[in-house]
Amino acid sequence: MLALIGRRLANSLLILVVSTFVVFCLVALAGDPLGELRDRQPPVSESVIHAEEVRLGLDQPIPVRYLRWLTGVVQGDFGPSVKPNQNIGKELAPRVGVTLRLVSVAIVIAAVLALVAGTFAALYRNRLADHVISTGVFVLIALPSFWLAVLLKQAGIAINKAAGARIFFTVGDVSVPAPQDWLPLIVDMAGHLILPTIVLTMIHFASWSRYQRTAVVESLSSDHVRFAVLRGLSRSRIVGAHVVLPALIPIVTVIALDLPALFSGAVITETVFQWRGMGGFLLESIANRDANAVMAWLLIAAVAVVLFNLVADILYAVVDPRVRYGEA
Amino acid sequence: MRSPRFACSVAVVALALAAPAVPAVAADVVAVQDGGELIIASTNSPPNWNPVSATGDITTNRQQQWPLYPHPFLTGTDASVTLNSQFLTSADVVSTDPMVVEYVIRDEAVWSDGTPITVKDFEYTQQVQDPRACADCKAAFTQGYSLVSSIESNDSGKLVRITFATPFAPWKTLFPYVLPAHVAATYGDLATSFNVGLSENVPTVSGGPYRVDGYEDGVVMTLVKNPAWYGNAPHLDTIRVRYIASIDEQITALQNGEINAVYGGATLDTVEQVNQMTGVNVDLGPTLTYYHFGLKASGDVMGDLALRQAIAKALDIADMTLRTVGQYVEGAAPMTSSAYIPGQAEVQDNTGATGVGSGDIAGAQALLEGAGYKLVDGKLHKPDGTALRDIEVLTYSIDPIRVQLAELAQAQLAKLGITVVIDAADRSRYTPDARAGNFDIYTTATALDLGALSLAQWYQTGAARNYFGYSSATVDKLVDEISLTLDPAKAVELTNELDRALLADGVVVPLFPITNMAVYSDSYANIFVNPSKYGTTMNVEEWGLKAN
Numbered sequence: 075m076l077a078l079i080g081r082r083l084a085n086s087l088l089i090l091v092v093s094t095f096v097v098f099c100l101v102a103l104a105g106d107p108l109g110e111l112r113d114r115q116p117p118v119s120e121s122v123i124h125a126e127e128v129r130l131g132l133d134q135p136i137p138v139r140y141l142r143w144l145t146g147v148v149q150g151d152f153g154p155s156v157k158p159n160q161n162i163g164k165e166l167a168p169r170v171g172v173t174l175r176l177v178s179v180a181i182v183i184a185a186v187l188a189l190v191a192g193t194f195a196a197l198y199r200n201r202l203a204d205h206v207i208s209t210g211v212f213v214l215i216a217l218p219s220f221w222l223a224v225l226l227k228q229a230g231i232a233i234n235k236a237a238g239a240r241i242f243f244t245v246g247d248v249s250v251p252a253p254q255d256w257l258p259l260i261v262d263m264a265g266h267l268i269l270p271t272i273v274l275t276m277i278h279f280a281s282w283s284r285y286q287r288t289a290v291v292e293s294l295s296s297d298h299v300r301f302a303v304l305r306g307l308s309r310s311r312i313v314g315a316h317v318v319l320p321a322l323i324p325i326v327t328v329i330a331l332d333l334p335a336l337f338s339g340a341v342i343t344e345t346v347f348q349w350r351g352m353g354g355f356l357l358e359s360i361a362n363r364d365a366n367a368v369m370a371w372l373l374i375a376a377v378a379v380v381l382f383n384l385v386a387d388i389l390y391a392v393v394d395p396r397v398r399y400g401e402a
Numbered sequence: 403m404r405s406p407r408f409a410c411s412v413a414v415v416a417l418a419l420a421a422p423a424v425p426a427v428a429a430d431v432v433a434v435q436d437g438g439e440l441i442i443a444s445t446n447s448p449p450n451w452n453p454v455s456a457t458g459d460i461t462t463n464r465q466q467q468w469p470l471y472p473h474p475f476l477t478g479t480d481a482s483v484t485l486n487s488q489f490l491t492s493a494d495v496v497s498t499d500p501m502v503v504e505y506v507i508r509d510e511a512v513w514s515d516g517t518p519i520t521v522k523d524f525e526y527t528q529q530v531q532d533p534r535a536c537a538d539c540k541a542a543f544t545q546g547y548s549l550v551s552s553i554e555s556n557d558s559g560k561l562v563r564i565t566f567a568t569p570f571a572p573w574k575t576l577f578p579y580v581l582p583a584h585v586a587a588t589y590g591d592l593a594t595s596f597n598v599g600l601s602e603n604v605p606t607v608s609g610g611p612y613r614v615d616g617y618e619d620g621v622v623m624t625l626v627k628n629p630a631w632y633g634n635a636p637h638l639d640t641i642r643v644r645y646i647a648s649i650d651e652q653i654t655a656l657q658n659g660e661i662n663a664v665y666g667g668a669t670l671d672t673v674e675q676v677n678q679m680t681g682v683n684v685d686l687g688p689t690l691t692y693y694h695f696g697l698k699a700s701g702d703v704m705g706d707l708a709l710r711q712a713i714a715k716a717l718d719i720a721d722m723t724l725r726t727v728g729q730y731v732e733g734a735a736p737m738t739s740s741a742y743i744p745g746q747a748e749v750q751d752n753t754g755a756t757g758v759g760s761g762d763i764a765g766a767q768a769l770l771e772g773a774g775y776k777l778v779d780g781k782l783h784k785p786d787g788t789a790l791r792d793i794e795v796l797t798y799s800i801d802p803i804r805v806q807l808a809e810l811a812q813a814q815l816a817k818l819g820i821t822v823v824i825d826a827a828d829r830s831r832y833t834p835d836a837r838a839g840n841f842d843i844y845t846t847a848t849a850l851d852l853g854a855l856s857l858a859q860w861y862q863t864g865a866a867r868n869y870f871g872y873s874s875a876t877v878d879k880l881v882d883e884i885s886l887t888l889d890p891a892k893a894v895e896l897t898n899e900l901d902r903a904l905l906a907d908g909v910v911v912p913l914f915p916i917t918n919m920a921v922y923s924d925s926y927a928n929i930f931v932n933p934s935k936y937g938t939t940m941n942v943e944e945w946g947l948k949a950n
Contacts, residue, residue: 122456158457245655
């Protein structure tokens with residue numbers, strides 16, 4: 075197992091270096107980060123623009139800039155940002171924290187709901203419960219997440235007005251100014267979490283529950299389940315031990331592959347609800363043509379991909395005995 | 403015809419002159435109570451803390467930092483510029499040869515730490531924007547400052563006597579933010595203090611009605627009253643600037659009571675959205691920035707004056723105004739000049755005088771026929787008999803109004819037999835393509851805060867934004883003359899002459915001013931659209947909760 079992990083990490087490192095170079099080139103060629111400065115009215119002097127080019131290394135060829143960036147990253151320096159006052163490294167840490175806070179709850183709720191709804195729909199396949207769940211899920215899949223977010227915000231505002239109190243919040247992760255006492259602070263933060271969590275939960279629950287339904291349907295028709303029925307095992311034991319457990323493998327894979335994307339920023343949800351997380355950081359960096367900032371985001375995202383793929387591999391072994399036996 | 407709002411502004415100006423401590427910014431100031439708090443949204447947090455640095459000189463930053471600095475002049479809601487009598491006793495040109503300007507600072511004017519605001523602050527502010535004194539200072543704007551030959555004072559330091567080597571007519575645009583020299587001195591030399599000290603550090607002192615009490619990057623800036631403020635007492639105890647990147651989300655937050663005010667550009671969508679809200683005041687107003695078409699004045703096709711003039715005549719400014727901004731701004735006025743916006747005292751009907759933007763298709767056709775062009779099977783042919791190639795309009799895909807303007811131009815020029823191809827460029831290509839001259843007609847906007855200098859940056863021979871290949875001895879001479887003319891009336895006369903020369907050469911078709919909106923909870927008052935690039939905080943000390 076350790077050798078497998080070692081090989082995976084070595085491959086990941088190579089992929090990381092190649093992908094960072096490709097992305098660096100793409101961002102560097104995507105446009106002029108000083109375009110806005112050059113477009114000022116009245117015009118900014120050429121000497122100032124040249125000084126900015128030197129500060130950002132734009133006067134160097136792309137391979138040199140990449141090597142400079144790579145050398146800096148190894149030493150913990152993500153390089154200068156287009157925003158002069160932005161320290162990319164210092165900016166990232168709180169952003170990761172904000173995103174984690176936003177997505178953690180949503181992932182847990184979405185995964186639990188998906189497991190329950192998918193299993194339930196499969197067990198009652200082609201019956202009313204399945205039709206209701208499947209229809210609801212397809213509606214959620216079809217809804218663009220930004221639209222769902224906007225609808226929820228309007229609903230939240232309507233409820234607030236009806237209640238005469240601000241229960242739901244539409245921007246940020248905490249009120250401005252934030253409550254000073256810890257209990258009102260927690261309540262306030264929870265109020266800010268409700269709507270974005272619902273959006274993220276709904277989006278992921280919908281697709282994950284379909285995977286779970288399919289996996290359970292396949293599991294139900296497998297030989298070992300028929301054998302368990304013939305052995306006269308109770309329905310609850312068959313479902314719990316012989317149907318649901320093997321059916322977890324696909325959903326574990328799907329969730330493990332979705333998680334890096336989530337942790338690197340729920341871009342649309344963060345944007346609509348104005349959370350200063352990784353997604354917002356990426357959008358802002360791309361808009362500013364800020365190559366170093368985009369690269370810093372990429373590093374975090376890539377590490378998350380590697381990490382969660384490893385976690386998925388380990389989880390396979392946990393939930394699927396065949397993986398453990400195969401290794402043995 | 404002037405609106406009641408402008409008439410009211412005149413009255414306020416008159417009052418201001420009578421009582422020097424009252425700024426003449428807002429037209430319809432109402433009584434407000436003292437105390438309270440206001441949260442106003444901003445799309446950007448400060449890129450840096452130095453509002454006159456190259457990277458710090460952006461609209462949102464200028465607006466947020468306005469309450470922290472002393473300013474010699476204020477721009478009214480009618481775009482008139484008046485002395486800031488809260489800061490200065492007077493500011494006048496006392497000699498024209500050489501040009502000498504004397505600013506007299508009020509004795510009471512001090513920074514929030516008690517240090518008097520003096521000539522030293524003016525000296526520092528001038529030096530960091532003068533490449534001769536500080537070549538490494540990354541200043542946004544150096545014009546005028548580099549013409550200063552000396553700065554003198556009296557014993558108190560409250561007299562600032564600035565001598566210019568050559569006259570600089572728009573001298574009132576200088577020193578929009580007077581920087582604290584004593585704070586800068588703690589950061590090191592000129593370049594270090596300007597580029598690093600004042601840029602990277604949250605301002606510790608204030609020379610305006612408010613000071614920074616707290617800042618959370620990308621989330622909020624909290625302003626509280628400056629206890630040492632020497633002007634009219636501000637009303638609100640606290641103002642928080644909350645950073646919300648999208649104006650749509652700002653409006654939703656306003657609807658939910660999470661913020662109290664939104665200020666920014668108005669679009670059909672946002673205006674419709676705010677008009678459906680209850681409990682808010684909506685103030686729409688023109689800014690000094692206006693949309694226009696810039697016509698290339700060189701090359702195989704656009705180098706022909708007759709063709710440019712015909713295009714300029716065929717385009718219909720009034721129709722474009724009605725079909726764009728007219729959809730959401732009642733009484734939106736089209737531009738009649740490329741030098742002044744409608745409503746300014748100086749504006750003249752120069753488009754009318756030159757026939758530009760009249761939508762006169764018959765007149766345009768007559769111009770073309772006179773120059774040898776012919777319409778063959780609905781397609782315009784050049785005097786040499788070949789068909790006119792497609793005309794490319796470069797526009798900005800991110801701005802729906804600019805895209806719409808290009809489409810309207812396409813439809814209007816089709817009547818002349820001209821086929822227009824629209825190139826809707828994104829942010830990465832829009833300006834580079836313009837700089838490279840990859841267009842025939844350029845859909846863009848100009849800020850008129852610098853008066854005739856704003857036109858010079860586009861149309862003077864070899865100017866930084868002259869992407870048109872345009873050169874005119876008449877225009878160059880007028881620009882030079884205006885920059886030396888210290889008599890305001892004469893300057894207006896020359897600027898209108900310059901405007902007519904540009905319009906007659908068919909290089910610019912002015913369209914309409916960009917509209918801004920101030921939307922705020924109706925429990926507050928005195929928040930207005932300010933047409934200048936410094937924005938709505940220009941009268942921040944007048945903001946407040948409505949009096950009971």
